[in-house]
Amino acid sequence: TQNYRITLLPGDGIGPEIMAVAVDVLKVAGKKFDIQFEFQEALIGGAAIDATGEPLPSATLDTCRNSDAVLLAAIGGYKWDSLPSNLRPEAGLLGLRAGLGLFANLRPAKILPQLIDASTLKREVVEGVDIMVVRELTGGIYFGKPKGIFATETGEKRGVNTMVYTESEIDRIGRVAFEAARKRSGKLCSVDKANVLEVSQLWRDRITQLSQEYPDIELSHLYVDNAAMQLVRAPKQFDTIVTGNLFGDILSDAAAMLTGSIGMLPSASLGAEGPGVFEPVHGSAPDIAGQDKANPLAQVLSAAMMLRYGLNEPKAADSIEQAVLQVLEQGDRTGDIISPGKNLLGCRAMGNALIVA
Amino acid sequence: TQNYRITLLPGDGIGPEIMAVAVDVLKVAGKKFDIQFEFQEALIGGAAIDATGEPLPSATLDTCRNSDAVLLAAIGGYKWDSLPSNLRPEAGLLGLRAGLGLFANLRPAKILPQLIDASTLKREVVEGVDIMVVRELTGGIYFGKPKGIFATETGEKRGVNTMVYTESEIDRIGRVAFEAARKRSGKLCSVDKANVLEVSQLWRDRITQLSQEYPDIELSHLYVDNAAMQLVRAPKQFDTIVTGNLFGDILSDAAAMLTGSIGMLPSASLGAEGPGVFEPVHGSAPDIAGQDKANPLAQVLSAAMMLRYGLNEPKAADSIEQAVLQVLEQGDRTGDIISPGKNLLGCRAMGNALIVA
Ligand SMILES: CC(C)[C@H](C(=O)O)[C@@H](O)C(=O)O
């Protein structure tokens, strides 16, 4: 029997509901593959603010460090929107990424044949789309200094943030991306703004250098504005994309929306060592929280990514992904992905369907 | 008779071909509305590099300053891609923006009924889309300091750029956007990343403050990642968008691509006083340069924007826009927008069609 200690961070809004489903699904997969999970729960985001005054209590970070992987649901909500930014739920998420050194964020955007009509793009444009965005997650303008709001000599305020990358930061995320591309179709597109930004020039130089170590990978470069355009124009041209923190934030969301069903998309955040964090791309959806309406599939697929990338249990990951495909195949849908002729299920019922699938 | 001195910057690639068409169309409109244009041509981009070694010779900037408006075609090409960045064509464009103080960039993305099938999005999603992106153009990370590639203590390189906005910079672009929204549907969406960036927090604060002066305008705020998503999910929700230089670069291109025909989209760059610059959104398309294949309509519509926003000649602007709609209505198309049953025209033939329209 393999034993894993998993930290659960249900967070806010629909978080607890979708997390409950993911835990059930993990238990079933565990039985099937002789894996024992020890779950420990901790506070983050609004839930942590309400209980402790802080979005990421140090106890939470300790619990996470002391585990094999972290499964996160979603954070945030209107309730905490007016707090100062360092006390808001998002600060907890940024602190978790920094605290665990999670520099590599993997965001797949894959069109599922069963849900292709949910896309706002024409079928022929998105059919077969399968993109992996590799986003740098602990550097760039999210963390660069100086940052803040300062007074100028004339007395007016001046907001400042700094986009910074060092060569070693670029190399480390570059390697993750080249390796990811190698496991996929062998095509990597690096996205920057090297025609304007020096930080992007360094990025492009290093990625180009690095490509000499990966002669089997076909590397291309795009400017971020063009990449945003090409995602809309012809998304099938992309396989693996590597980019910095801010560009990755924007492009991975645009890529996600190509599928039309953001309630289906998981993500993985990995460090050099220590536990990774696995979470859905969607938010905490406070408007439908507690109503058993949420789509738990992105959370369940995040659990599958945890098995694959965090625990190296690909068979258990496969079986969960298969279960998701099967419930979709048999026509089960939550409200966000319903279409005529399909079965409308609540969050829990979808969980039950997965368990028997 | 009204007299205007217009600087023409044909630039590179297809630039000279599409500029020739726009000039012909302007002359026709001038005759009709008793407007006399005095055209003066100057060098920019690759053409300027080849002739003078610099992408923006000071003579060009002088000529521009000494005119009522500047009509720019397109710059850049593979030929100059390996030059150091301060000597590349793009540096000429950035220098022109800074040199003329063009802080406000207006980028309309409007679906034309005749070309709706060119969109990669479903008809019902894009029908009626009419978005105006107001992008700040002389600040933000494009110009902020410090910037450069520096050596760290450990000897590795570190790329740095700085995203900066002062209150007065935000106010000034904010006013342009509120005024633009007032002339349109009265809805303004401000885009930032205030959940992470301090510079965005200042941006959001000032725009919110400013909205008190525009009680008739309905203001909303979106994070840039969500905005990229919403443009793909439901673009009709947007009317006027205001955002910083980098986010505007990305989002205006994504919005442009919703139309499916970037060969149709003009833009205007305006300062507090002095001449504005009017140019198509598309690039210099070096692969089809000199083959009489280019679509001149974005250039012609840029000339119309010049009449409307630069010279305050709305009637002449209307007549040019009407001519464009009419040639589309009668089925005339260049190669980039051709579809079955339509008439394929070259660049010059399209120009002739516009003149008789
Ligand atoms: C909530 C926010 C801080 C976060 C980010 O910008 O990274 C989110 O948008 C994401 O992409 O995970």
Ligand SMILES: CC(C)[C@H](C(=O)O)[C@@H](O)C(=O)O
């Ligand atoms: C060519 C480049 C410097 C420019 C920019 O980034 O502003 C272009 O992308 C644009 O949007 O006009």
